[in-house]
Every structure is written in C-alpha cells, then in structure tokens.
Amino acid sequence: MIEIKDLHKSYHMGKNSLHVLKGINFSVSEGEMVSIMGSSGSGKSTLLNILGILDEADEGTYTLDGTLIKNLNEKVAARYRNKFLGFIFQSFNLINYKSALENVAMPLYYQGVKRNIRTEKAMHYLEKVGLADWATHLPNELSGGQKQRVAIARALASDPKVLLADEPTGALDTKTSYEVMELIQGINDEGKTILIVTHEDDIAHMTKRIVNLKDGIIIDDSVVTQVRAKSEAYV
Amino acid sequence: MSKLFSRDSWAEIIEALSSNWFRTVMTAFGVLWGIFILVILLAAGNGLENGIKQGFNGMATNSMFMWSQTASQPYKGLPKGRRYNFKTNDVPAIKQSVPGLRFVSPRNQLGGFRGSNNVVRGLQTGAFNVYGDYPEIIQQQPMDITSGRFVNYSDINEKRKVAIIGSGVQSALYNPGEEVIGSYIKINGVNFMVVGTYKKKGNNGDPEEMQKEIYVPFTAFSQAFNMGDVVGWMAITAEDGYSITELKSQVFDVIKTRHTINPNDDRAVGNFDLYEEFSKITGLFTALNFVAYFVGILVLLSGIIGISNIMLIVVKERTKEIGIRRALGATPWSIRSQILLESIFLTIVSGMAGIVLATAVLWLVNYQLSGMDTSEMMFINPSVNIGVVFIALTILIVSGLLAGLIPAQNAIKIRPVEALRTE
Numbered sequence: 001m002i003e004i005k006d007l008h009k010s011y012h013m014g015k016n017s018l019h020v021l022k023g024i025n026f027s028v029s030e031g032e033m034v035s036i037m038g039s040s041g042s043g044k045s046t047l048l049n050i051l052g053i054l055d056e057a058d059e060g061t062y063t064l065d066g067t068l069i070k071n072l073n074e075k076v077a078a079r080y081r082n083k084f085l086g087f088i089f090q091s092f093n094l095i096n097y098k099s100a101l102e103n104v105a106m107p108l109y110y111q112g113v114k115r116n117i118r119t120e121k122a123m124h125y126l127e128k129v130g131l132a133d134w135a136t137h138l139p140n141e142l143s144g145g146q147k148q149r150v151a152i153a154r155a156l157a158s159d160p161k162v163l164l165a166d167e168p169t170g171a172l173d174t175k176t177s178y179e180v181m182e183l184i185q186g187i188n189d190e191g192k193t194i195l196i197v198t199h200e201d202d203i204a205h206m207t208k209r210i211v212n213l214k215d216g217i218i219i220d221d222s223v224v225t226q227v228r229a230k231s232e233a234y235v
Numbered sequence: 236m237s238k239l240f241s242r243d244s245w246a247e248i249i250e251a252l253s254s255n256w257f258r259t260v261m262t263a264f265g266v267l268w269g270i271f272i273l274v275i276l277l278a279a280g281n282g283l284e285n286g287i288k289q290g291f292n293g294m295a296t297n298s299m300f301m302w303s304q305t306a307s308q309p310y311k312g313l314p315k316g317r318r319y320n321f322k323t324n325d326v327p328a329i330k331q332s333v334p335g336l337r338f339v340s341p342r343n344q345l346g347g348f349r350g351s352n353n354v355v356r357g358l359q360t361g362a363f364n365v366y367g368d369y370p371e372i373i374q375q376q377p378m379d380i381t382s383g384r385f386v387n388y389s390d391i392n393e394k395r396k397v398a399i400i401g402s403g404v405q406s407a408l409y410n411p412g413e414e415v416i417g418s419y420i421k422i423n424g425v426n427f428m429v430v431g432t433y434k435k436k437g438n439n440g441d442p443e444e445m446q447k448e449i450y451v452p453f454t455a456f457s458q459a460f461n462m463g464d465v466v467g468w469m470a471i472t473a474e475d476g477y478s479i480t481e482l483k484s485q486v487f488d489v490i491k492t493r494h495t496i497n498p499n500d501d502r503a504v505g506n507f508d509l510y511e512e513f514s515k516i517t518g519l520f521t522a523l524n525f526v527a528y529f530v531g532i533l534v535l536l537s538g539i540i541g542i543s544n545i546m547l548i549v550v551k552e553r554t555k556e557i558g559i560r561r562a563l564g565a566t567p568w569s570i571r572s573q574i575l576l577e578s579i580f581l582t583i584v585s586g587m588a589g590i591v592l593a594t595a596v597l598w599l600v601n602y603q604l605s606g607m608d609t610s611e612m613m614f615i616n617p618s619v620n621i622g623v624v625f626i627a628l629t630i631l632i633v634s635g636l637l638a639g640l641i642p643a644q645n646a647i648k649i650r651p652v653e654a655l656r657t658e
Contacts, residue, residue, distance in 0.1 A: 052562070054650075054651045078567070081561075081562060082563065082564020093555065093558075093559045093562075094559075095560075096556075097251075098250070107564055109243060110560075110566075115243060158564065
C-alpha cells in the first residue's frame with residue numbers, strides 16, 4: 001500500500017539547513033496498523049506530512065497504492081489527498097462554524113458528491129462513530145473525545161485507502177484516548193490501513209507494528225502483539 | 236462556473252460571512268457608502284441638468300438668431316457705417332444655397348420693453364411686443380396654445396389680420412371670463428382679430444414678460460405696419476445631424492453677397508448662437524458628471540480597499556481552516572474561488588443596499604419636490620437611469636473581484652503543512 005525508498009528531507013532556514021529525514025526505507029501493506037514513534041525532532045511529523053502529500057521529499061520515492069507521488073501540482077495533490085488519504089489530527093481540526101454532519105461531509109463535497117447523497121453518507125459515518133445524535137451540533141458543543149470521533153468519521157467519509165493519524169490522542173485524557181483507540185482498532189479490523197504517529201507507548205502498543213524513528217532514521221521496526229483498547233477496563 | 240450556481244458554495248459563503256456579523260456589516264458599509272455617494276452625486280447632477288435644461292424647454296436648441304447691424308468696412312465703393320436690412324427674398328436665397336437648414340423664419344417686431352402703449356381694446360390699453368411671424372416659429376420657440384390656434388399658411392398667403400395673444404395680454408385687455416376668440420384688438424391703430432391664446436413655459440428671460448406678446452402673420456404685419464420687404468431678424472434652425480454653429484458662416488456669406496458687404500466684415504451680421512450656448516451647458520454637465528463619477532468611484536474605492544483588507548484578515552484568521560480544507564482535498568482553485576466569491580458577494584450585496592438606499596433618498600426628494608411647482612426651479616427630478624445602475628453594478632463586480640484577488644492569492648500560498656502545524 002505504502003512504499004518508501006531512501007527518503008531524504010531537509011529544511012532550510014537561512015544559512016542553516018536541517019537534515020530531518022536521512023534515508024527512510026519503509027513499506028506498509030494493506031490492512032496494517034502501524035505506529036510511528038520517536039521523540040520530538042526525530043522527524044516523525046515530517047514523515048507523516050510526506051506520507052500525507054502535504055509536503056514533498058527532496059530525494060527518494062514514495063508510492064501510494066501503486067501511484068508514484070512525485071512532483072505533483074497542487075490540483076493533483078489535492079485529488080490524491082482526497083481519494084487516498086484520511087487525516088486525523090491531534091487538535092481535531094474541525095471547522096468551527098460547521099455542524100458535525102457538515103464537517104464529516106466536507107471531503108465528499110470536494111469529491112463533488114451530490115448534497116443529499118453526501119448527507120446520507122456522512123450520517124452513516126457519524127452513526128459508525130456513535131455520534132448520530134450529535135449530527136447538528138457545532139464542534140464547540142462537543143467534548144474532546146466526541147470531536148476526535150467526528151474527525152475520524154470525516155477521515156473515513158471519502159473512503160480513503162490509508163488513515164493517517166497525527167497524535168490522535170495527544171489532546172485527550174486516558175479514558176477518552178482508549179475509547180478513540182478502540183474505535184480506530186475497530187476500523188482497522190474492517191481492513192483499513194492505518195498509520196499513527198505517537199510518542200505514547202501504550203497507544204503505540206495498541207497497533208500491530210511499531211516503527212521507531214530517531215534523528216531521521218528508522219532504528220527499530222518490529223511487529224508487536226496488539227493490545228486491545230478496552231475502555232471499560234481503565235475506568 | 237458550476238460553482239457559481241451550486242447551492243453548496245453559496246451556503247459556504249453565507250456561513251463564512253455570517254460567522255462575524257458585526258465585522259461583515261461594518262466592511263459592507265464602506266462599499267454601501269461609496270455607491271450611495273456615486274448614485275446621489277450622479278442624480279444630483281442630473282437634477283440640476285434637468286432644471287437648467289427646462290429653461291430651454293423644448294426650444295429648438297440647434298438654432299441661431301441673426302439680425303442686421305451696420306457694415307464696419309467699406310466695400311465696392313460703399314462706405315463703412317452703412318445701414319442695411321434683411322429682405323424677404325433673402326429667406327428663399329438662404330434656404331436654397333445652404334443645405335441642412337430646417338427652418339429659416341423671418342421675423343419683425345413692434346414695441347418692446349418699456350415701449351409706449353401700442354395696443355388698444357375698448358377702454359383698455361397696453362404696451363406689448365408684437366411679432367410678425369411664420370407658422371414655423373412655434374417649433375423653434377415652443378408655446379402652449381391654450382385656446383384657438385396659431386398662425387397658419389392661409390393667414391400668411393392671404394395676409395389675414397389675425398393675432399395670437401399671450402395670457403398677460405389677455406389679463407390686461409380683457410375682463411375675467413370674457414370671450415377672447417373672435418374679438419378685435421387694435422395694434423398701432425390697425426384692427427386684428429384674436430384667433431388664439433398662448434402660454435409660454437421655461438425660465439430663461441422674464442416669465443412675466445414672455446406672456447405679454449402678440450403674434451400676427453408675417454405678411455399681414457409687413458403690410459399693416461409698412462415694413463415693405465424688410466425683415467427685422469431671422470430665427471434659423473438646422474436639421475438634426477447638422478450643427479448651426481458650423482452652418483452659420485455659410486448663411487452669413489449669402490447675406491454678405493446679397494447686400495454687398497465685405498466678406499471679411501464680421502460685424503455686419505449680428506447673431507446669437509443658441510446651440511453654442513447650449514453646448515456650453517451640455518459641456519458643463521458632462522464635466523459635472525465626470526466629477527460625480529470621479530468622486531463617487533474614489534469613495535467606492537476606499538470601500539473596496541476596506542473589503543480587500545478584511546478579506547486579508549479573514550484569510551489570515553482562516554489559515555488553519557484553509558489548511559484543513561486542503562488536507563481534505565480542496566484544490567487551490569476551490570479555495571481561491573471561494574475567497575473571490577465571498578468578496579464579490581459582499582461587494583455586490585452591500586452595493587445593492589447602497590443603490591437601494593440612494594434610490595430611497597431620491598424617491599423622498601422627488602416626493603418632496605412633487606408637491607411644488609417646479610417650472611421655475613433650478614433642480615428637478617434628480618434621478619439616474621437604469622444604465623447608470625448597470626455601470627455601478629459592473630464597477631461593483633469588477634471591484635469585488637479586485638478586492639478578492641490579493642487575499643485569494645494569499646490564501647492559496649498557504650501551504651497545508653504550515654496551516655496545520657499545531658502550536
């Protein structure tokens with residue numbers, strides 16, 4: 001599903017250049033649930049941005065679902081993001097003045113899906129994350145966990161190949177974190193490929209494979225036994 | 236283009252604009268004010284123009300009046316300072332040799348300002364201007380025939396002694412309610428039958444004096460008052476498409492040839508060129524219109540800059556939102572078009588509101604004016620025509636586009652990564 005070969009990325013700030021990714025080789029096959037770990041500055045967010053076609057690598061190749069991602073213009077990049085990827089952010093990044101339902105319907109809007117079909121589909125995904133009753137609420141009327149679940153529903157709405165989550169539980173308390181992880185695990189169980197960037201060990205262990213980044217290179221890539229997030233157990 | 240008509244993009248625009256009502260309204264007010272000023276200025280100019288041009292009230296403005304003066308240069312043995320008169324056969328000669336003239340009306344006049352009493356009816360007497368005229372004069376200097384008729388060609392051919400009198404004459408010579416048509420008045424001792432009455436409109440000259448005139452057939456005038464073939468002066472009107480200002484030198488040439496006047500003698504023929512005066516006034520209003528547009532558009536411009544400014548702030552504020560949208564698959568074009576549509580929409584809505592407001596004010600002014608007698612006012616019917624409204628709308632659309640251009644460009648310059656970076 002994802003194939004990365006010898007990926008390099010540097011940032012230039014004035015005269016200083018910062019070599020963030022120093023040759024990453026990495027692949028994810030369909031249905032995997034991978035966590036990318038590393039301390040801050042290890043390059044994990046940069047890697048995720050490149051995977052999310054939000055940023056472009058300086059060197060190396062990135063193939064997503066058989067499509068080479070290179071030198072895309074913004075229009076094509078936008079289409080690929082919409083078609084291939086679903087994003088989940090640490091700060092939820094919902095649009096404040098839109099209701100939960102409208103937020104979920106956004107990716108479909110950019111796909112050019114008709115209004116009634118869009119609402120129907122969005123409602124379906126809201127049901128899936130258990131927030132059908134909150135469809136008309138604005139994000140600031142929802143709790144953190146609910147917001148993240150709306151964000152997950154939104155990420156799923158366009159039926160992407162890969163879900164990219166950047167610290168999905170970073171802004172949540174433990175209980176809510178586990179609820180969200182339980183949901184994400186459920187989605188993975190249905191066969192969706194998921195990549196999670198996190199620096200929390202317990203969250204990482206709820207995935208099936210942990211990739212450890214340090215100073216721009218992968219120092220460890222191991223399959224782990226998945227710990228099921230059972231929210232009740234931690235209450 | 237399909238975006239323009241999609242319900243979704245409009246829903247987005249309304250949502251975005253209504254998320255900060257107060258600011259949106261304040262911004263919109265700048266444009267509202269600009270277009271308001273533009274429309275009011277144009278309408279005021281129009282009102283003034285209507286008022287001034289009312290003075291010309293239907294007068295054939297492509298006209299000149301021409302009278303004989305004294306030759307100021309000796310010519311062919313004739314001395315300078317020689318008097319001469321236009322003759323009746325100058326009229327067909329002018330018509331024949333100068334193409335493009337519509338009317339050449341010879342006129343004669345009797346009496347005048349502070350003249351002695353020259354008209355008698357029974358015991359009443361009065362001093363009035365008496366004109367000998369051809370029927371065409373009514374098309375050159377319009378008047379309303381309030382009863383009876385004006386001079387016609389039968390009168391001319393048969394030299395009938397008939398007269399058309401003004402309302403001022405009527406009130407001086409007749410008792411109220413007395414039958415006027417068919418009665419006789421004595422002008423310089425000659426009886427004329429009154430066949431019509433008139434009333435003149437317009438506010439140039441003395442409105443009181445204008446009603447104290449008597450019109451009689453030119454031929455009858457000549458015979459009754461011993462004018463022979465002398466023509467006092469002429470009112471000449473050019474055809475539409477010709478300008479009397481360009482034709483008048485040809486007319487003068489004909490006169491000069493026929494009366495043995497030095498071709499270079501500019502003072503022998505006196506004239507008043509109504510068209511030239513009218514053009515000056517028209518030019519004045521063109522300038523006034525230009526000033527109105529200039530000032531109005533500048534005021535509007537400051538409103539537009541306000542919108543552009545706010546859109547820049549909006550883009551800045553929504554950096555994150557734009558980043559999110561980009562991550563969800565929004566193309567740069569969809570972001571750009573949304574910002575552009577927002578700014579155009581805001582401009583047009585506020586501009587429309589300005590136009591409506593201005594129209595309301597104009598309606599109020601017109602309503603106030605309608606209660607008064609405007610015939611002698613300098614300011615009537617301030618209004619703008621629909622063309623001007625369309626021009627204003629075009630200006631609005633274009634300026635909305637311009638106002639949105641820089642912010643929209645800024646919006647797509649934002650890279651999604653930067654927009655999404657958590658602080």
